[in-house]
Amino acid sequence: MRPHHHPPSTSSSVPHAFAAGDWRAIHGLMPYLLAFKGRVFFALSCLVLAKVANVGVPLLRKEIIDRLEPGKGALMVPVALVLAYGALRFSTTLFNELRDGVFAKVTQRAIRSIALSVFQHLHALNLRFHLERHTGGLSRDIERGTRGIESLLRFTLFSIFPTLVEMAMVAGILAWKYDLWFALITLVTLGVYIALTVVITEWRTHFRRRMNELDSKANARAIDSLINYETVKYFGNEAWEAQRYDQNLARWEEAAVKSQTSLALLNGIQSLVIGVGAVALMLRATAGVSAGRLTVGDLVLINALLLQLYMPLNFLGVVYREIKQSLADMDRLFRLLTVETEIRDCPDARPLQVGAGVVRFEAVDFAYDERRAILHQVDFEIPAGHKVAVVGSSGAGKSTLSRLLFRFYDVQQGRILIDGQDIRQVTQQSLRAAIGIVPQDTVLFNDTIYANIAYGQPDAAREEVLRCAQAAVSGKLAALYFPE
CATH class of the missing domain: 1.20.1560.10 (ABC transporter type 1, transmembrane domain)
Structure with a gap:
């Protein structure tokens, strides 16, 4: 609770x-x-x-x-x-x-x-x-x-x-x-x-x-x-x-x-x-x-x-x-x-320049509560085009990694880099726009399926949204929902 x-x-x-x-x-x-x-x-x-x-x-x-x-x-x-x-x-x-x-x-x-x-x-x-x-x-x-x-x-x-x-x-x-x-x-x-x-x-x-x-x-x-x-x-x-x-x-x-x-x-x-x-x-x-x-x-x-x-x-x-x-x-x-927000763009923040898409955590320390550390001296790199699975018990900090990457929180020590750029030095809007995510909890807005699919890019063309919908289903479901 x-x-x-x-x-x-x-x-x-x-x-x-x-x-x-x-x-x-x-x-x-x-x-x-x-x-x-x-x-x-x-x-x-x-x-x-x-x-x-x-x-x-x-x-x-x-x-x-x-x-x-x-x-x-x-x-x-x-x-x-x-x-x-x-x-x-x-x-x-x-x-x-x-x-x-x-x-x-x-x-x-x-x-x-x-x-x-x-x-x-x-x-x-x-x-x-x-x-x-x-x-x-x-x-x-x-x-x-x-x-x-x-x-x-x-x-x-x-x-x-x-x-x-x-x-x-x-x-x-x-x-x-x-x-x-x-x-x-x-x-x-x-x-x-x-x-x-x-x-x-x-x-x-x-x-x-x-x-x-x-x-x-x-x-x-x-x-x-x-x-x-x-x-x-x-x-x-x-x-x-x-x-x-x-x-x-x-x-x-x-x-x-x-x-x-x-x-x-x-x-x-x-x-x-x-x-x-x-x-x-x-x-x-x-x-x-x-x-x-x-x-x-x-x-x-x-x-x-x-x-x-x-x-x-x-x-x-x-x-x-x-x-x-x-x-x-x-x-x-x-x-x-x-109410003051804890996460702000720095005065000279610039848009994130996405290249290959290399993600690196350097000696990251983080705790929601100072009495209990969640991450300590975490150091790893995800090369461009690679997949990484993070495995651990509940509360070990798996979801925390994605929250830090999206900069919902700032690290207490260390830094997080994307293509060599510290995410604290770029604008939050450009950072989040560059990252795609499938949440572990399925969340739907009280709107149409079309609107929910298009939410990641509200100005997307209708054809793009339909292609995404078709890619998400297969076999009999695809024939049922997209008979043409």
Whole structure:
């Protein structure tokens, strides 16, 4: 069983708005967004215009109510205001849709570019990294990370930032049209609401991160078991595998229950804060109407602004949690890009010049673990055109020789030469392109037989691929598959 490497935890017992990993994720994302500065600026402009129109809707509704009184021209003025009211409502939707449409390319291109960068980087990493990581857990980290990019951009641009813009506008309107008490009550309510939401959500975050870790473990356990399906069947260990998988799921279930119950607590506290703030504002507004300082339209306006502002705040806890989770997922993704490969081309590496094809191992020492040497002072030569069989017990280093020749690892002592060229002085791409191999384990990609045969040279002509296929079969099989 291969060892499973776990990245260091990013959780903390101390509440904090943004951890180092969060800033690392944001910093990693910024270059991909700045590649579309024009689109980002236009999307933000549409966002602000949509909020201006949205706040203007209750203002016009107030004017319509206040002007609905008997008298000359009483019909024409409300009609004009109603038309303006409809135009503002349409403008809100129009600018929101423009924002979504313009920013869609930014989001999807960022996801595409980052996913490609991670994919290329993983292929550039050395074999040791892949042997020490479960493919299932790694694929889940990549999947969650790319999904986290979309979630972060959606919640930040389409939820948090619009709410902040609207909060500033509403507070300004209340202070300008009425008095500072309305604005003060609103800001205090929002401040308490946001502070409690951040603190409680931060406390809840470690439950969610624990869920993710256990989810990755369970997924890795399942994929590892299914990949080794035949081995499981050989030993009749289906029940044992199911038990191990269920143990991982049970730990995930415990963390999920804690996460859900803490969410219920958060929602209850949020509702209490919003309710107290709304009651305080409405009491002051109704007192103003009773005293004649405010009109019925003013009461409707204040109530509408409250509803308009508090409705998105009802989801602030969820949004904040999703943003934090997206940042955590993105951090795991971007940390993959920081993993250094052990095998690099030297600065002056040149393409391998293949001549006769003489392979020589000179006094080679190698160990996967420094505590146990695999090869010691290995020295031999394979002349051009010759065949060499390497015989030995399991673990003696037979497969290691081919891995060193392909430069999946570097030797600790000595050197490996091809036609007199040290393979550490040539490019890895040219080295591997010059060597043909039939692996001891038959590996097939989930693709057509044709694609698997052509994999060694994807740009090969169809006739070449068919000749290879015909050469691989004989007799009745050849007549069956290639009747012509």
